[in-house]
Amino acid sequence: MPSNASDLRDTRELHLFNGGPPLRLLRLWGRFDPDHQHVVRRALIVACVGWLPLLLLALLSIPGGHDEVWRAFLRDASVHARSLIVAPLLVLAEAACIPLLGELAHTFRDRGLIPAAELPAYERVVHSIRRLRDWWLIEAVAVVLAYLLAVLLVTHVPTSFLPDWHRSDSEGAPLGRSPASWWAMLVSLPLLLVLLLGWAWRIFLWALYLWRVSRLDLRLVASHPEGAxxxxxxxxxxxxxxxxxxxxxxxxxxxxxxxxxxxxxxxxxxxxxxxxxxxxxxxxxxxxxxxxxxxxxxxxxxxxxxxxxxxxxxxxxxxxxxxxxxxxxxxxxxxxxxxxxxxxxxxxxxxxxxxxxxxxxxxxxxxxxxxxxxxxxxxxxxxxxxxxxxxxxxxxxxxx
Known part of the structure; x- marks a missing residue:
């Protein structure tokens, strides 16, 4: 029984930061990958959803006589970087960062830095971080905030301030925007923002965890060879x-x-x-x-x-x-x-x-x-x- 309890504590710490937007959505969808074995596939999916439709919609502007949309899209390095590089990197970073942060959290207990008298307080720290990590409101706020920012951009930023491929001279084009612009504002941008907000939340949880642990009476050694x-x-x-x-x-x-x-x-x-x-x-x-x-x-x-x-x-x-x-x-x-x-x-x-x-x-x-x-x-x-x-x-x- 004590061994099982110890293994359970180790698992809780090793997966301490394995959550937050949009991983909770994946968990609700039944596609959550706790060991990040399929992270490359998810990165490719994110790139395809965020960038491939933009490419196709820009191509469709050529038969309609709006080849300037296509040329402007090709010249816009920022949209390619965001959808083809940044968004997939944010997904790949989950496999590189989340497990290591969990291992570092486990090291506090494994090295004996937490004295026996402070173990109950440390358990409360771990429990509070897990509760915040799985807080459903954060997931909802991330999605709502991402779309709110997208709507504000659509309604308050004139297309003249955006690259030329966002504009359309076709009759009946909503707000004078091209179909590629609408996909960028309603799909590509919110997807990127949710990923960014998810990492902002994990960094906050990491900082909060370290701050609460630093308040404990840690067993530090002044002559430790590491020097700290x-x-x-x-x-x-x-x-x-x-x-x-x-x-x-x-x-x-x-x-x-x-x-x-x-x-x-x-x-x-x-x-x-x-x-x-x-x-x-x-x-x-x-x-x-x-x-x-x-x-x-x-x-x-x-x-x-x-x-x-x-x-x-x-x-x-x-x-x-x-x-x-x-x-x-x-x-x-x-x-x-x-x-x-x-x-x-x-x-x-x-x-x-x-x-x-x-x-x-x-x-x-x-x-x-x-x-x-x-x-x-x-x-x-x-x-x-x-x-x-x-x-x-x-x-x-x-x-x-």
Whole structure:
């Protein structure tokens, strides 16, 4: 019985963030895939539903003498990026991110960071996150909000502010919009918004979980070799958010590319500023939840410096009294062969770890990986700013 209870707790934590919009809709539909084995198929379906009808409707404008709709659709890099890249990436990120976040949540218990006295409070934290994850109102709000934003765009944003393929000169065209525009506003855009809102909710739940756990009396170790009291593992969450970083980078970079293809002027300096702003936004978005551990880590560091410093003082004083201040004798003839020095050296290494303990559990390598993932789409746009012959010349110059 205890083993079954332990397995049940492990399962609850490993699937702690496996929900929210639109996964609950899939669960109600009977198509929920808790192990994300069919995530590639769902990503392809999302791409087909969001983009393929747009392509077909734009093609149908050619026989009607509106081939400008087709040409404008092809030039609109933002719509292709949103439906063909961003939406599928948001689905694929479920398989890359959700299981890892569950494993990180389980690590708090598995490493013994939750003392026995705090286990009831920790169970309440897990239960509250699961209840919020499965809250049906969030699913309904996500769908309603997505369509509300779509309706507001249709009714309040003139087609003159949109790419040319949204407009139609045909008689009887509702609000002067093309059929492709209506599909984009009523299907493609709400689908993308629901996926984005679902990830916004999961990120909120992850941040809420970390904040509530940080309020517990965690069993942190000042001299832990990780350098952050044993909490550095939470930084691995940044790696799992890399696909989301790419998706955010694609959304912003595609707007710049669409502006460039429409005849606008973009300098490398302007693109660099936009890329830098996007990278900073992504880093702040995904590292901010980790900062809730700064207070307990600072407290642990202060306590560790005090305790380890006092211990080092006592041991160091005893060592000097025995080997440096005591009168020479047979027992002090070979100091280097004594185990005292190796034991003290090991102790002083632990003391040094306590003094060097970080109060921000963010690994620079993980942050760099996330930053590079976000910057990747801007590198593609940067290539569009440079003539191909210049790129080829630079590449040849690397080998000659």
């Amino acid at each position: 009291g044993g909490l550095m593992f939470v930084s691995y969450s940044l790696n799992s958010f890399s696909l989301l970083g790419i998706a955010i980078g694609v959304i912003v970079a595609a707007l710049e590319l669409a502006h460039l293809l429409a005849g606008g002027d973009i300098t490398p300096e302007q693109l660099g500023r936009v890329a830098f702003g996007s990278i900073v936004f992504v880093l702040v978005l995904f590292t901010a939840p980790l900062l809730c551990f700064c207070a307990p880590l600072l407290r642990t560091r202060r306590q560790g410096v005090k305790a380890y410093g006092a211990l080092a003082q006592r041991v160091g004083t005893s060592l000097e009294d025995r080997w440096m201040r005591a009168p020479p004798g047979p027992e002090t003839a070979e100091p280097l062969s004594s185990p005292d020095f190796s034991a003290v050296a090991d102790l002083f290494q632990s003391v040094e770890k306590a003094y060097q303990m970080r109060i921000i559990p963010v690994e620079l390598r993980s942050a760099f990986t996330l930053a590079m993932a976000t910057a990747l789409p801007f590198g593609v746009v940067a290539l569009a700013l440079v003539p191909f012959d210049k790129v080829l010349e630079k590449m040849v110059g690397l080998f000659l």
